[in-house]
Amino acid sequence: MIQRHTLGKIPPQPHTAFYEDGKLLMEHCHTREGFDGAFSILYYRIPPTDENAVEMITIPGFCPFEKLEEQPLHRRHAVTLKLKLSGDFLDARRTLMFNSDVHIGMAKPSKTSTRFLTNGDGDELYFAYKGSGRFETLLGVLPFKEHDYIHIPRGIPYRIHWEGSNPEFLIFEGRGFIDIPKEYRNRYGQITMYAPFCQRDFRLPENLLEYSEALHGKAPYHLVVKREDQLTVHLHQHFPYDLVGWDGYVYPFAFNMHDFHPKTGYIHLPPTTHTHFAGNQFVVCSFVPRHVDFAPQAIPCPYGHASVHMDEVLFYVAGNFTSRKGIDSGSMSLHPAGIPHGPHPGTYEASIGQKKTSELAVMCDTYKQLYMTKVGHDIEDKDYHLTWIEKEGG
């Protein structure tokens, strides 16, 4: 929802007869929030309603996932490098933490898939931790590269395709919505000049999806629909993503994290300045390489704090993580509200005088408590919360 976008052919006005080769096309209005929110209008060659069979499937650890029953309140660390997965982008997906507003998971697919997913539970925000390829979506093809965010709106079918090494993704699933923060838009919807990104940083689909038997197989075509963490497969006799065109405000987009414009202050700025996306009761923030605070006595390392209304998840991507020890690329820490957190011993002092930081990390702050799933717990560094203890004489 960055600006109006259009691909292919559309009639001059909506809800009017539109033909291709003498055949009336099916208009399809994809609307959010009833009919009050953003919408796109699509034109199908063949109505996507010709499913001839429906079956339910399960992918344990994703749909459904299990909550870890006993969760004492302390700092946690999931070592996602330990997460060994295989299969397509659905079989190789797991939920690691969740609350009623956002699910946080990972996918490490080892093979491409002919089936598509429609997420009926919410918008999805992928972060390409590794790899490159393309998201094939109903509204067009969206190439992705390493460290891209890829936003897939609720209800838009897609699959992931790539050549070469297997990709790995961090995934946020926003139960309400995921968008750019409204504070970054002016009253015309345009992104303001003081936002940490601009309209030009967003990449939109440029080509409609074209059917290829080699890439998409033969009928029946499998569309997996997720709703309330249940998966239902719809089998279609015709390729159900064959559009003549569409226009509107609902479509997938990509944004490379390195295009985020970091801000630096005279003294340390709060993490709020890193806010990149906002959902219902949560935000996703980008920490990218930058110059640090420049006051003569500035301490660039984040101060200890108790942000008493928010749980905080940090996914470490690359670079030197100035505030933490025992953390590496692929680490996912969870620091719950209710207990203070801050830099590890020694890192605070070591940051004084530094001019730059090379850290690359994704943060998610949530108002509601996050819970660990059993899969998340299986890959935990269980002594992480004890690593702030300063050793005698050390």
Ligand SMILES: [Fe+2]
């Ligand atoms: Fe924090």
